[in-house]
Amino acid sequence: MAAHLSEIERKILEYMVSYLREHTYQPSIREIGERFGIKSTKTVSEHLQALADKGFLQRDPSRSRGVKILGVDLGGQAVSVPCFRQLPEDRSALRPARADTFLAVDPRLVGTNGAFFVQARADELGALGLLEGDYVLLEPASGPELPEGAVVAARVEGRAAYYRVGRRGSSLLLHPLAGRGEPVVVESPQTLVVLGRVVGMFRRLDHVSASGTVLPH
DSSP states (O other), X not given: OOOOOOXXXXXXXXXXXXXXXXXXXXXXXXXXXXXXXXXXXXXXXXXXXXXXXXXXXXXXXXSTTOEEESSOOOSSSOEEEEEESSOOSSGGGGSGGGOSEEEEEOGGGOOSTTOEEEEOOHHHHGGGTOOTTOEEEEEOOXXXXXXXXXEEEEEETTEEEEEEEEEETTEEEEEESSSSOOOEEESOGGGOEEEEEEEEEEOOOTTBOTTSOBOOO
């Protein structure tokens, strides 16, 4: 899951994106403060630094408006979603600044902030019919809210992997999608480190034959 934003951090980020699209340059710290009724420029700067620490901004203290927004497509209505070549090992690695690239997609295909893509590996997601190199879309989720049958990326025993969710009373049963291992029992769902829930898949067909076989490049 991507780093959580507080409500004021989220509002400041959305305001900065909107302002940049309209003016082609960033609002000043003072303008941000006036917009949200924050009298202290130091407090605004602290919010901007929090956004930078969470991977949403890059700051250049030597410039008065030295802020760069990461992972936002300002050229149209598409949203820019972080994409990773392999499943990150923990939540801290999901910051946009650590993404391998970004994919611009219609916002109707991405339901929530914090969504991200991973390039699939056949040995990880072949059980779902995915081919090597398919793009898997994951959105934030937490253990207690996972429904029966959901497919998630979770960190279990120090390793991130994909699982299909089952339920047994108040416990979760995580069935590994790779291999034939025994299901992992999670008695306290709130303790499960969920990186994301698989909600979609995108595939380029220029390297796939009619039979579904990947063609050599």
